[in-house]
Structures are given as structure tokens and as C-alpha cells.
Amino acid sequence: MKHFHHVVLSTLVLMTLGAFAHAQVRIVGNISGTVKDPGGALVPGARVALKDEGTGIVKAAVSDDQGAFLFPDLSHGQFEVTVSATGFQTAVVSHIIVETSRTTDVTVTLKVGAQEQSVTVEASAEVLETTSNLVSSVVTATAISELPLIGRSTLGLARLVPGEVQNIQSGVGQGDTRFNNVPGGAVNVTLDGINNASNGFKSGGTVFYTTVPARLGAIEEVSVETSGLGADSGAESGVNIKFVTKRGTSQYHGSAYYQPRSELFNANTWLRNAQGLGFRNRSRIHEFGGNFGGKLIPVGKLKDKLFFFINYEYLYQPQQPTQTKTVLLPDAQKGIYTYRLANGQTANVNLLTIAAQNGFTTSLDPAVAQTLGRQNQALANGYATPINGNYNQQTLNWAENNNLYQYYPTTRLDYYLKPGLQITGTWNLYHSWQPGVRAFPLADTPKQNPFRIGGYFTYSAGVNWTVSPHAFNEFRYGVQHSGDSNTVASNGGLYNTYNNQPLRFANNNIAAAVPIALPALTADQQNTTGRHYITTIYDTATVTRGEHNITFGGNYRRTDWKDVAEVFPYPIYTLGVPANDPVSAIFNTTSLPGVNTADLAAAANLYALLTGRLSGVRKNGIVDPNTKQYGGDLNYTWTRSNMGGIFIQDRWRVRPNLTVNYGFRLEFQGDMYNVNGIVAIPDQAAINGPSNTLFTPGSLSNNTDPLLKIGQHAFGSDLQNPGGNIGFAWNPRPADGVLHKILGDGKTVIRGSYALIYYDEGSQMFAATVGNNPGGKTQTSTFTPGQGGVPFNLTLQNVLANGLPAYTNISPASFQTTLHATDLTFVNTYQAMKPTLRAPYTINWNFGIQRELAKNTVLQVNYVGNTSHHGWRQSNLNEINIFENGFLNEFIHAQNNLKVNAANGVAGDFSNRGFAGDVPLPIMETAFGARGAVAALAPAQGFANPAYVTFLQNGAAGGMANSLGTNSAVVCRMFGSNFTPCGRIGNFNAPGPYPINFWMFNPYSNGTLQFTEDSAWNNYNGLQTSLRRRAANGLSLQVNYTFSKGLSNTRVDNANQNVDWTTRRNLSLDRGPSPFDIRHVLQVFGTYDLPLGKGRPLAINSRLLDALVGGWAISPILTVQSGASFALTGGFQTVNTANGPVGGGVYLAPGVTLSDVQNALVNSQAANTNRNSIDTSWIAPDGRASTSKFITPSTPGVFGNAIYVYGKNYFGLDAAINKEVKFRERMRLALQVGATNVLNHPEWGIGNLNIQSTTFGQVPSPVNGSRTMQFRGVLSF
Structure with a gap:
């Protein structure tokens, strides 16, 4: 009892230590045993000795009244159990495997006889887990080294578990992996018990991610726990992915390896073949290194107490990756705009001619012309490729040297002060460097985006203490650090100059956020340095009392996320067409015959780009955190969070x-x-x-x-x-x-x-x-043409010449x-x-x-389910209102006026002109009329605004409401002096008749009010089966099959879970298939030793012949899965402008069923260098969806239907051929040839499912890579 109080006191003290920690994820295992006599009766009081076969350290225990014994808090490895009792022979069970967080159950049956006699058997009980309800899978060191693993990060092997799904067809990167459809934030990745995930972004982008890559030569095992977590392991996590570092033993072991890759052995990509580009790009990777471990001090008192392990891996990749930029075609540079007609043919017009006919400038801006000229020079240093469906731009391609250098050292030290007291320390580092690339292939442009990962590391220290035969304690402390930097700042404004004046363009594009853009010759590159610390501490005490094995303890975490970014003190120019700019009216369906209204904005913005027409100028200032004044040149971001918990867990052997x-x-x-x-x-x-x-x-x-x-x-x-x-x-x-x-x-x-x-x-x-x-x-300092006295015709040349x-x-x-x-x-x-x-x-x-x-x-069949509540997501609180304020009815009236006026010879005007059938529009008349000392808007900015006309033609009541409600010129005419901000932009000195919350919830955040809330929800139900064969007789095999369904109300996979609700009026509309709702997943992997060779069924006695044909093995990974869910989109913003999961919805044409749509997606067909993911009969000549199959919702105030389809089935086969050559008993050479996508089979994604897009159904390239091969040679001793 004294020891028990000691453990309790120690635990409570540790749980109150300073500000450290993360999720409690234990990396120790247990051996639970039962001692029986030949008749099956339990044997209490048997003496049990446990020997670590790696280090020789011995622990002791005694079986209880039920013949049970327990050895908790064991490091991974192999152990030997010796059991002796009076009247029985001594039993020895060897090679018992202990895995992370698993309880290995062993039954020892004693034979009658003298204790001096002993019987030795091989352990075999670990295929069944008789005392645990944890659902988990483990990939062992042997499997890690034999399975096909391109590169040396072992993270990919964590996917080999039931319940894992990868939305391969989405192409969104590492964040596309989920387990049992749990939110990404619930997935916890650790290395030696220390958090190794990115705690900056969790539910999005970096779900399946390691800060310090767990390297092949350093990792003993990968374990994944997906359900059944206890209170001791389910801390701030619903799924645990654990990596454990190898440890040194009493014998010296080491290895050295070389692992090259070369494009000479890889297949060419499908896209390069389709483009006729011939042989693949040069791509060489050289990886080499090794490890060594054993007794740190081979003689003296510490020779059997101190053990070490070190691993070092280096990667060098000389590379010339292809860089791309989208640039204007020669005709577009002259103002000739080309567009696609409904019949699939193309037409073109000269925008400058249209401008001249309407009294607008036709002069090309000299600063823009200079940039275009330099880009044309760059074309000579690369090659151009067309863009499907884009008639005004092309892609510039060129190869750019950007060699990659990385190294990964790992160390581990184990110190056994005594058999019951072990101290462990580990350290892992990741360093990476690239010199960067140029934004354009011009001799005088600098390399940009140099990137250095200079200090990604984890270190940990742990203590495992056997306080008494019935009391144990595990303590662990560690730190994860990630720090990166671009190292060199490149102020785009200093390289992009005109007459020595700096030019900085919004988002590095001259016409950002529009279809037509002109990328800057040198992008802004702020020097950003990150210093991110996640410190972990936890303590777990274990007490055995009769049939109870009780663990209790706690954890605490601090996350410090520090970033420092350089800020440039120059204005940022945006070229384009601001709201209500009269020039937008000249580009219409008359001046561009047959144009789709969606293409009019691109035409207007191409004109604005060429003539340098400004839509806004912005300058950013930053505060100095010391002086609390603006004018600083460094942006400091320092975010901290603290969390933890306490727990108690009992394993009751009823x-x-x-x-x-x-x-x-x-x-x-x-x-x-x-x-x-x-x-x-x-x-x-x-x-x-x-x-x-x-x-x-x-x-x-x-x-x-x-x-x-x-x-x-x-x-x-x-x-x-x-x-x-x-x-x-x-x-x-x-x-x-x-x-x-x-x-x-x-x-x-x-x-x-x-x-x-x-x-x-x-x-x-x-x-x-x-x-x-x-x-x-x-x-923020801004001005916008058309507001505050700034004229609409302000150009880049004006401000460069006149300030x-x-x-x-x-x-x-x-x-x-x-x-x-x-x-x-x-x-x-x-x-x-x-x-x-x-x-x-x-x-x-x-x-x-x-x-x-x-x-x-062993065969395991599980029903696994979960539901997640109060998940965090971000969405717009300022959903535009068209119902309660009466705007919907007025919008319908405006549609009526548009038709009436057109019938009376006044096209493109929806005002009440007094024609028979015209009706008053009081809201719009106020919105476009005079207010106080401010005059009414011109017709081209109001009732004849082509953008508003387009909204009316398309039934886009939500789109028009949002355009009006976020336009200060309109808002202030409606609200007048009742809305304080209006006094800042004009002399609106009279009150308006409408309430200031007419359009949105909070007009002071005019536009969006992004709001983080806790209303996300997920649900999962799955049948998971796993057939597992432990390595024996030359075969190890695991077959996983999952049949499941995943639901969610948050169809998104981005950093902050940012997606709007379809409408806040009815949140249930967003409940539907999860992006990770993949119904069927089959995984098959393992290793088969070919029967030829020494020690194999077809033995070969000749050493030379054995070296040639013996020792071969094959290791495949087969993945077959059904497609993920996708939503058809393409609505006309008939209700609001939410970027919700279905984008306004879609209607199926009469006679078309959802089954028809699904079947049409199965048969993809070629489309130039793209593929169509849907049968071409479903695509109109202009590239949009055929109106005989789909109908775009255009009824004001009504959503279309939420239509979900499922992508194509995926088939992936990776494989490795392994060859082992033994030189002597403790020295061998292992050779491997591995390949991903062995069959070089392209897998196509679902494509663009926006029915209004001119690239509807098109997939630009396969979602998987071409066959990639890798060679590896490892000399072990």
C-alpha cells in the first residue's frame, strides 16, 4: 500500500507540472498470461520470469488466484517467458512479440514433473487478442522493409488498415486520407509517443502528415488504432497513428544502404505522351545512409545497461522540374478576344475597336506592354502548349534547376538503471533545402521560393518504472519543433518596374480573380520564418489488484505557433473593371454576338488589363508589437493553446x-x-x-x-x-x-x-x-475608382506618371x-x-x-461506427437576404420590366419606363436614385447595367442582391445617413428609407462575415473484415475489405474547414455523402518467399546457385476501391451566393434519372489531351453540359436539387521483388526493385462537374502517376 500511495502521489505531481504537452498516446505494450495445468485448471502462485531477448534484462512476477500474470509498459520487441511451479516442469515460451499499445496474450500449460526439467515452445498466441477491445493494425519492421515503398517515408504504410479511405480522385493531396470518416482533427500522429502532426492545420490539408518523416531505416513498427480506444490512449484523438524508433540490443547490428531512382526506368506520363513531348523529364534521386546499434559501453558495469541506436539518411535530387505560366496568346495581346459559341464554333471581336466606337481609350498601357514584351521573350526559352477550352491564353513550359538536399538523423538511447527502471531518449531531425526557381525563364529574373526546413525535429525522454510487483509507472516528455523559411526575400515591386517605379500586382496577377490574367515577372516573396513548438508530457500509473489492472494519470499540452513575415511598403495595383464602371456596358451580347453571358466579364477584364484600367489600389501596414504603432516591417504571429486531461482505466478480468x-x-x-x-x-x-x-x-x-x-x-x-x-x-x-x-x-x-x-x-x-x-x-489604405471622387478611367499609366x-x-x-x-x-x-x-x-x-x-x-469481422459532434467549421454569417425584405418579388418585377421594355424597343433596361405592363421598382429606384447631396447613378450603373441585366436573365436573385448589397454606392443610397460608414465615402446627408440590415445580418462587415462555429457533424457505419496471416512458412498476408457509408454536413477538405451552408435557413440541407464516402475498399498486401533457396522447401546446397536463384520474394500492395462522392454544381445563384456543397443545385432534364447520370460517368472518352469523365453525348458543342440532360436552375428564390454521383472505381497495384544473399550468419545483402503503378494504368478522376463550365466533365490528367521504379541495396551485419 505504501508503494501504491507513492505512485498516486507521483502521478498527481506530474499532472500539475508547467505548461507542456499533447495527446496522451502510449507506445508501450503488455504481455498478459495465464498459467494452467495439463487438465486446464488454473495455477496460482507460479513464478514467472520475463526476459527481453534483445537486451537480456529480466523481470519477475507471480500468477494470481486466477493463474494470471501481467507485464505492462514493455518496449517493442521479442521476449521470453519462463514459468515454474512446484510439481511441474519449467515451461519456457520464447519469441513472444510485443507491439505498440497491444496486449499480447499467452497461455502457458505446465506439465507434471520436476522443476529442473524444462520445456521450450515457440509463442503463437499473439494472433488472437483475448483481453482487448481495441481495433488496430500493426505493420512490423520486416513488412516495412519488404513492401513496395517509393521513397523512405513510412507514413504511406499507415493506410493499410480497414476503414481507411483515400479520395484519390479529388487530387487534393495528403489531406485526402481519412479513417472511419472521423474528422481530420481527430487523427493523431506520433513518433515515440510525441506528437508529430501539424498542429497548425488539422482537419484540412495536413491530416495525413508527419512533421518529421518517419524513415524506413529508423522505424521498428507502424501501428494504427481506429476504434475501441481507452481513456489512457483516447486523448484529443479518435484515431492514433504511431511510429516507434528501433532500439539497440546486446548485440551490435548495423546496415548501410543505397537507394536510387531514375526516369530512365520510369514510364512516361500519360499527359506528355498525349502532348507528343516524347521522353520523360530528367528526374534522379539518390538516397544513402545506414544505421548502427548495440551496447554503448561494451565493458564495465554499464555494458548490459546502456544501449544505443543511430540512423542517418541523406537524399540528393538533381532535378529540372517543369515550370508553367499562363500567358496571353498574340491575338489577345492585340485586343482580339476569342470566345466559343453555343454551336461549338468560335468567334472573335476586337475589344479596342468596340472601345473606340464607344469613346473609350484604345491605347495599350506601356507598363503592361513592357510586361507582355518580356513574357514574349521568355517564350523563346521554353515551349507553349494549348489550354483546352481557352482561346485567349496558352501555357508556357520550361525546365528549371531546383536541386533538393535533405538529411534525416535519428538516435535512441536506452538506460536500464535496474531491471525495473528504464530511461529512454530519442531524437529525430529533418533538414531540407532548395535554391528556388524563377517566375519566368529570363536571365535577369531572380530565383524565388528558396525553401529551407532548417529545424524540424522531435525529441523525447521516457521513464518506465516498476515500483513494485503490482505497481508500475510510465512518464514521457517530448518536444516537436517545426521551423522553415524562404530565407531570401524577393520584393516583386523592385524587379517589376516601369521607369524605375516599383510595380506590385494583386495576388501576383494583373487581373486577379478573373479568367484573364497576366502573371508578374517576379512574384512577391516575403521572407517568412516559422518557429512552432508542441511540447508533450504525460504520466501513466498502472496498479494490479486481483482481477483488476488499473491505469490512471494525465497529460497536458502547450502549442506555440510563431511566424514572422517580412512586409513590403509599396502599393498593390489591381487591374480590372470595378463595380458600376461604365466601360462594362459596352461589352454585351450585341457587341459580342452569340457570346455566353458568363464570358462577358473575361472580355471586359482583358480590355482593362491591356489598357491598364485600375479597379483598386491597396497598401498594407503592419503594427510593431513593441511600440503598438503602424509602420513596422515584420508581421508577428504568435498563437498559443493549452489543453490536457486526467483519466482512470480498468481492465477487469471478470x-x-x-x-x-x-x-x-x-x-x-x-x-x-x-x-x-x-x-x-x-x-x-x-x-x-x-x-x-x-x-x-x-x-x-x-x-x-x-x-x-x-x-x-x-x-x-x-x-x-x-x-x-x-x-x-x-x-x-x-x-x-x-x-x-x-x-x-x-x-x-x-x-x-x-x-x-x-x-x-x-x-x-x-x-x-x-x-x-x-x-x-x-x-489597410485603399481607394477604388468610382468611389470617393476617384474617376472610373484611372489607369496604371496615370498613377505612375502623376502619382x-x-x-x-x-x-x-x-x-x-x-x-x-x-x-x-x-x-x-x-x-x-x-x-x-x-x-x-x-x-x-x-x-x-x-x-x-x-x-x-486469423479472421476478424467488425461492425464499426461513429458519429462526430460540435466539429469546427467556418462559413459566411452574412448570407444575403432576398425573402423577408421583399427583394425577391421586386426581382421578379424587374424581370418583367426587362421583357416589356425589350418588346417596346428598349433592350437591356429594366426600369419602369411607363410601357404597358411595366411595374414600379421602389427598392431599385431608391438604390440607383439620389440621396441627400449625392446624385443618382447613371443608367449604365443602374437600370441598364449589363451585369444586373445578366442576373435578371439568369434568374440570379441572390447574385443580384449580393452585388447590390455589397456596393457602397447602392447601399448608401438606400440607407443614407442612417448608416455611419456612408458619411466617409460621400455626402449622404439624408436618411434612407430602408433599415441597415436590409441585405445582411451585419452590414458593418460589408460582404462576408466569416464565422467559426461548432456545428460540423460526421457519421460512419462500416463492416470491416481482415484476414491476417502472420509470417510463417514463407508467407505473410493481410486482406482487408471494408463496406461502409460516410455522411457529413461539411463537404470540404481545406485548412480551416471553410465552406458556406447552402442556406442558414435550413442547415439540414447540407447533410449528405461525405467527400470520403467510399463504399468499397479492398486491400491486399504481404510477402511470399519463393520456395527456391537454402532453408526453403526446394533447398539449394550450392552457395553460388543459391546466391543466384535462391532467396527471392515478392511483396505486392493491391488497392481496389469504389469512387468517392461528388456533387453536380452550376446553379445561377437564385437564392444566395453561398459556396455551399452543391453550388445552387442542378435539375435533371425530363426523362433523365440519377442512374443515367451515374452510368454516363462510367465510360470516359478522349478529348484532345484531356479525357472526358462523362459520355460525350452529355456534353454540348460549346463544352457545357447538354441541356437535353441537365437544366440550370433559374427560378428566382428556388434552389436546384442536390445531386450526388460517385466516381469511377480505382485499381492500384504496387509491387516489390526482394532478393536476399547471405555472406555469413550475421551478414547479408538485401536487394529490392520496387514499383508503384506496376501496370502503368492511368486512373482518371471525376472531372469538372459544373454544368455551366465549358470544360464540363473534362479531366486534364490522370490522378495517379505513371509507373515509377526504385532500386535498393541494403548490407546488414
């Missing part, structure tokens, strides 16, 4: 063949906050603005001056999150009858579990949202601790987080049967 596992966990989640306290944070009042509730125009609060407070915290901590779990494992032993034949004698385990587990999201959910709000760290006009909006004018939202309106939008954000959680359950079919072979 009967020798029935174990109940249950536990309780209390989770504490602190908020993410800005350490420097320089973030503009809206509270609930500032989020609501003038409104009380959504969609209630005219119902106003008294808040006419919302305030953002400069500070640290956007939401509160959530410190009361109770979770728990209960599960069982039953090993039935029917004596006879049918059940005996079905279940066998101890050959079956029936298990199940239920658990509630909390998880956390990444720090960028704060830093990249509220943390980037204007007015705290940043100051910039005065900025009409500077927000804020100076650094303030309290920011008025009115100062941001019409300049910037702001973002918010729900002040009462809750910790998200998953509820998971499983029920399964595990049956040993034969020696070394």
Missing part, C-alpha cells in the same frame, strides 16, 4: 475468458489566443452588429457602433468535457456441439466497445481567421485598443469565432468477432 475494459476521462481544452495581444477581436455584440437575429430586416438593436477589442482571446476555454469508454473481450470455450465446431476451443474472441472521445483543432483555426482581422496587426490619388479609406487611421467596425466598412471585412465554442468530440462503437482459422491465421 473470468479467465472474459475481460471488461472501462474508463473515464476528463478533458480540459484551453482556447487558442494571440500571445502578443494585437488581434482585433469581435465579441458577440460586434458579431451581431445592428441585428438581433438572422433574416429579420428592420428588427434592430441599439448597436450602431460595433467595437472590436484589440486583445488575445476570441473565445473561452472549455474545461468540463467528461468522456468515457466501456468494452469487453470474451474468449468462449464451448465444450462440444455445434458451437464448439464453430467457435473452436479458445479459437474465437468476441469483442465490442463504446466510447466518447474529445479532440482538438489546429491553431490556424484562430491565427488564419480572427488572427488576421484588419485593424489589429494590419492597417497616386489620396487614399479614400485608411482603416484604422492609427493603432487603437478599441476599433470601430464602422471604420472597416467598405474597406475590409472581418472574421469572428463563436465566443462559446465547445470542444468537438466523437462517439465510436464497434462489435466484432475474431476467429483463428489455422495456425498463424
